[in-house]
Amino acid sequence: MLAGGAARPSERPNEAFLQVRDLKVHFPTDDGIVKSVDGLTFSLQRGKTLGIVGESGSGKSVTSLSIMGLHKRGTANISGQILLDGQDLVTATPEQVRSLRGKRMAMIFQDPLTAMHPYYTVGNQIVEAYRVHHDVSKAVAKKHAIEMLDRVGIPQPDKRVDDYPHQFSGGMRQRAMIAMALSCDPELLIADEPTTALDVTVQAQILDLIVDLQKDFNSAVVIITHDLGVVAELADDIMVMYAGRSVEYGTSHEIFSAPQHPYTWGLLGSMPRLDRERSERLQPIKGTPPSLINVPEGCPFNPRCAFAGLNGDLSTTERPEFREVSPGHHIACHLSGEQRHHLWTTEIKPKL
């Protein structure tokens, strides 16, 4: 099982394994419709890692839950397409999606303490995950669980398998979550802020682990975070989300070396960095994230964008198209190529 994904029968190398097309997730609420995700498109190949970054509330988790089919029935209106290996999950029956969960796609959650059932042993929970999709005896499944725990670096897995989650430290819990997610060799792994609750040293351990495991399993990985450092460590491609939309998409290298969207600039500018000289002042993005009920007209970022006035009232009237500006690099911004280049090199980059 641990032999990696090279021999997967369903592999179609040319086509992206996960394709999301014009995904919209709207929640009708008391106050109006919350457009948590509003027209999101991206795709991901096997063996690749996609990092999704963005402020709190930008729709990252909602996206991942939609892929997993974990929104509560009736509460969310989902439209668009989510193709997993060619199969559309939006139109599939709940039962079909369920059979895919855990087996072909798996998820790691942010807070490993609340995400594990406090009353069952860690082993039990892994066994359960395994046996949903594999018709094996408990003993066999348990052996598998021990192997998995060993694999994610839990010392003495044969003993710890019978511990309860609260007997594990935060890092170990997250490892156990990963073991559980990987127990059925999923082809798609979504990690929603897998290290936010952890200390730096533990975070480093977990990130290493994810990298290692991805190599072994050749899975497609989506990693969601708002820590740009984390995505820099892991991702091949990065998608920057703002107000339920993707505002910039590119390779990890491009996003960090030549970001094109003012929001991405803002994110980079607002974080203090150890790898640079200490700047005298941070440059926060002014204002607060927008309401997802009343997304600002035009470019949703316009109220907070320092450069919104550069192209007349275009920013406030017209929604910028998400377009490819260079091969593989997409952004949604009204600024012209020169403007962006100019701003980046003269105003932004020097301050970082």
Next chain:
Amino acid sequence: MFAYIIRRLIGAVILLFVVSLVTFSIFFLVPRIAGASVEDMASRYVGKTADAETIRQMAEKLGFTDPLLTQYGRFISAIFVGADYSTGPTTVHCPAPCLGYSFITQNPVWPDLVDRMGVTISLAVGAAVIWLLLGISTGVLSALRRGTVFDRAAMGVALAGVSLPIFFTGLLSLTIFSYGLGWAVPGGTYVNFADDPLAWAGALILPWVTLAFLNAAGYARLTRATMLETMNEDFIRTARAKGLNERTVVVKHGLRSVLTPIITIFGLDLGILLGGAVLTESAYSLPGLGAYAINAIVNNDLPKVLGVTLVGATFIIIANLVVDLLYAVVDPRVKYS
């Protein structure tokens, strides 16, 4: 864990002391404060036509003239070493735990209590089983179908149960099912389980159901609320993410968490019931602790009141202890040191 149990048990004993002392005072001191003389109190224990001298003698014989603490001390010492009582020609020893000797019915209280306990336990435990099954299943279904007709109807019916006093539903059920339809035996036909299990169950089925109906509502509502909360927990999402089917998610992951709050109130409820389901027992003429207690109170039979109170308190304390220990079983995070 062991130390914890020991500590709790010591606490329980102290608690029982306090309970008995307060009971003692309420039934002894309060009438005195309210103006009854020692003779007045003793006059309950003599015949209809006794003269003042007889009453005074009786007061002395019963020790009412002693200071309250002496009397209480006697009561306590009887529990541990037993006590002697005159039956007329002889004195009998009432062995420990001697919970007193009723001078009204002229018999030791403890054997009575043991006898009545069987009835009360049968009633309480049987009803508890029913209401747990009924309450939890209704609650779960309601939670899962929140806002549907089923939810509303189930909660409505459940509320009907709590909204009517049991002396009322008790009589109603007897009228309908016993005298009307003849499906159940009438009240007052209790037999011991050991004598005739079928008749035992037959005599108890109506009280069980009625009592369960009364209590099930609380459990249904608690289950529903906890379930609604639990189904929002992260670990439920995790369970779904594993690909478990909805039934497993609900039963294995959701329901499991409902146990803790259920156990809490269940312990309390059962403990209280075991101390005597006064109204139920009186509605169905069951010779249990509750009926016994009421009788004792009406007749001002202090030793019996004390005895039954202590037994009731003991049940509640034991129930609480068991509940706390059960927590540790149900919830591995709970550890007692």
Next chain:
Amino acid sequence: GGGGGSSNNNNKGGGNPSATGPNAAIGKVFNPSDKKGGTLRMANAGDWDSLDPGDTYYAYSWNFIRLYGRSLMMFASAPGQDGAKLTPDLAESKGVPSEDLKTWTYKIRKGVKFDDGTPVTSKDVKYGVSRSLDKDTFPNGPTYFNEFLDLQGYTSPYKDSDPNGLGLKAIETPDDQTIVFKLKKPFADFDYFAGMPATMPVPKAKDDGTKYKEHVVSTGPYKFEKVELGKSFTLVRNTNWDQATDPNRKALPDKITMQLNVNADDLDNRLMSGDLDVDVVGSGVQPAAQAKILADPNLKNASDNPLSARLWYTNINGEVAPLDNIECRKAVEYAADRTGYQRAYGGNAGGEIASSLLPPIIPGAEKIDLYPSKDSAGDVDKAKEALTKCGQPNGFETNISYRAERPKEKATAESLQQSLGRVGIKLNIKPYPTGDYAKLYAGKPDFAKSNNLGLMVFGWAADWPNGFGFLKEITDSRNIKAAGNTNFSIKDPKVNDAIDKAMTEKDENARQKAWVDVDRKAMESAYALPGVVAKGLYYRPKNLTNVFITDGFSEYDYLALGVSG
């Protein structure tokens, strides 16, 4: 002997000679049968005071105890007034008094045995009476022997110097068949005393005082098989009982079961559904069942509604102002709506409106109506007149007490509150616990006075159906003690004088007249407001045989009952 040939209106409304129908068991035997066998199922809504013959005082208990015990005399097992006549039981014949009526001698039948086969001797009878004197141990029973026997300081066989417990000088047992009672003062009706359960023989060897009630040794046709105090007991045939020694008992059922503390309404339902044969308490069915029975001719046909020697009345407390004024008391007598009183007790079926204390069933009783009104609904004008005379023309305010656990007394209090309210007498209703009513509340003059209990709802039934048995306890003011009274209010020297006269009257008829005079005097002084003479409505389940009401106890005769089923 108390029985006199005076009128007994037990058959009122039940004169129908047919074998079935309402009141078919009044004055005659319903469903007579000699068929033996079967189980007689009885139940009690409350608990027995005691099964011990030396420690019991309930009428139903005295009725029932004859099944397992034999006293020297007993009320004959016969319908109607014959049932109020004394007949020798353990004794061969009625007591033989000495000339001064202070010594009474009885001969005990030969061949009577305890249920273990030991023969009964006069010493067992003496022992039984002696131990009943010990009120420390046996507080429940009557105290007639304590009062009348020439005790000379004797208190209890348990404190006796005689190892056999026979040290009592007031009773002599010259031989095993003879027993002689010696009294302090002359008493003509001693046979009544000899009919009390206390004269049932108790074998000293088996007597363990208060525990004896758990295993009473039988001399009657039945003995205890199982006793669960407060729950139930069962009687089975006593093989050592010999019909030949006993002209009084038929002993039809093989077995008698008794359940205690059964919910009263339940009990009625079970009677009507045939799950139960007898409600042993013998005060009739509950109001709900009554309404049901009266509405349904079939049920009604299976019911009896006899008058009893029990009076529901209300004491008017002369110690409480302004009721210390006789006019104010009269105002109460006039204003009270007795139909309301009757309704409280269940209407016609619950009792007849009383205008004086002595129930008509008592031999010699006469109708006395000093405060008449149209339809007994009260005379408002007369009442107002009386109030004016009393100096309270606008009425006054006082309290009325009743026994909390008795809904009928509550209804009475409410009804009186309404009817007295018509003339401005304002009543505040005060319930008190039934068990302590006589000892701590209404029956304690200090309490009644300080709590302003102007009216006190009460009821009275005779120990024996005669003037003495009924009136003495509730009218003689000299008996009034600090607490635990039965006479709550009647304090009139004229009444006391009348009692003395009645007590010393030797002639039976004149004595009856003298008691009627006591009744009249009591009514004149207006210390008591008579309410209703109780009528119980009894349901008679189909499979009962040999059913009849006995005047001795004003309930079904339990000795005679058999079952057909």
Next chain:
Amino acid sequence: MTAPLEASPGSSEAQPEAALKGMGKKAIQGRSLGQIAWMRLKRDRVAMVSGVLIAVMVVAAIVALLLDRVFGVIDPNAFHQELIDPERGIPTGPLGGVSVEHPFGVEPINGRDLLTRIFAGSWISLLIGFAATLVSVVIGTVMGVIAGYFRGWVDTVISRIMDVFLAFPLLLFAIALVGVVPDSAFGLGRDGSRIAVLIFVIGFFSWPYIGRIIRAQTLSLREREFVDASRSLGAKAPHVLFKELLPNLVAPILVYSTLLIPTNILFEAALSFLGVGIQPPSATWGTMLSEASRWYQVDAWFMVFPGLAIFITVLAFNLFGDGLRDALDPRAR
């Protein structure tokens, strides 16, 4: 049993974020928590109907009190014996004597008008329900907050006291006490002292239930940083207890109270059934129902209306309580 209560303080504003995020600028237009709850409550039709019903009942009860006791306009104790079958003691008319003059029928034996009695009895029943609840909620809250906040030996002592109270068979004590307190106590008017005793007994013996809940909630609340914040500003314990913690306990207290009120109304009924309720001739729903239980076989109509009155009240309070809980719980949507 004790009424279940699940609203934990943690949950009551566990994720204000969630509410915020969705609302953004427009929604930030000041809506207090109360307003939000009120908005949600308004939409919950069942709860609103229940609430209106409760309000109507309370008003009716006050009116009844005034009409009966103050102005004496109605006489709930007036007899109408002409409507009663003298033989059987039950109303002659159909349906328990229902007629135009007596829309709810009349009582057996004396023919008192049921509508008037239910109306007149409402204030006692509700007063006992409310006041006893108030007593237990006040004691329970104070004790619970103190135990939960100070912990240590204070907590131990209070918790053990709660155990003692819980271990007492409440019903028995109610009976004993009610029987013993003289009716003239406290110098209150007709029924006054009995009502006071009942309120005291019911309230005083049921505070540990709410005490436990409040204690548990306080234990978790005190760990919240605003408590430390307040202490670090120099707040004394009473300030922390009653100004900081108490407002956060409003939700559980409210919810628990609405569940306790009906329980207490039923408690009064049970005590009446056992003969220690309000004294005659005053009517309460409990005494009427217990009275009716003696007649139910022959005059079932007697119990219909008092039973309905209790039933509707209990139902209304419970449903309102449920609605309130949902409204106060931001997670419930």
Next chain:
Amino acid sequence: MSELTTTPTRTETLLEASGLQKYFPIRKGLLQRVKGNVQAVDGLSFTVQKGETLSLVGESGCGKTTTGRLLTRLLEPTAGKVIFEGRDITHLSQGAMRPLRRDVQMIFQDPYSSLNPRHTVGAIVGAPFNLQKVKPEKGVKKSVQELLELVGLNPEHYNRYPHEFSGGQRQRIGIARTLALKPKLIIADEPVSALDVSIQAQVVNLLEDLQNELDLTYVMIAHDLSVVRHVSDRVAVMYLGKIVELADRTSLYERPMHPYTVALLSAVPVPDPERKAKRERIRLKGDVPSPINPPSGCRFHTRCWKAQDICKTQEPQLVELAPGRQAACHFPENTSEQTIKVV
């Protein structure tokens, strides 16, 4: 270096902690005897100079919050002393402490739980006035509104409830509250760790501005090393209840001495995909040991790659290895003046 210019020139000591210790007893057994202690803070000594920012960093559970609470006397120390402005406040009664509370204030970690959800913003920010019975000249309301403006909030929000605000705004409300009485020292317990990147920057800037304007002194508790570097003058690194290294910011980040500091710094993910391949990271194995039963000798020896026998037996003292640089290690790094590149 430019950083040196920001190092405070004044050296007036505002706060001094010496040998500060906090043990939380663990009770066990029948008699609830104390069977052990959580040694949350075990002998901290440091000083805070007027006007500077001292940061405490370390992994979760190492005792940072406990230290903060000890400094504000929300907890009673088991041993040691806290001296504020030359005055020993360690054992002042709550009453005697009350006036001092004006000078020492605390910003709390969690902007959601540190504001009473049932109080309005006005009540929250005005609470210090009421509790300290201070009557500001302009009246409480006016002063509160000024404070709100000072922290960049709309003064019209006076009557709103906390739940109507975003995390960043809430943290500002908390800051406004601490500023109300013009304190000299502010203990800030992870003031930004619950906030989003963009908001975090706003708050950090705000804190810096306020320090300049109001001449504040900060003790900043944090675990985000990048933020710490940005805001602090000096940094103390804690491990299991002890300070393992205390140095000025520049030296600490550029030439860490304690191996733990080195590991910590190297674990910080760097938002630069270019560098990730080149970096050589030190991976600590395992978790922080339990403070109930801390390892003997040097507490870090169980995870230290340089550990030797002496580390297990002998506890290294926090000593000044270079001017202004203290470390507690038997084998410190960077002792010579060499400079390593951290990243």
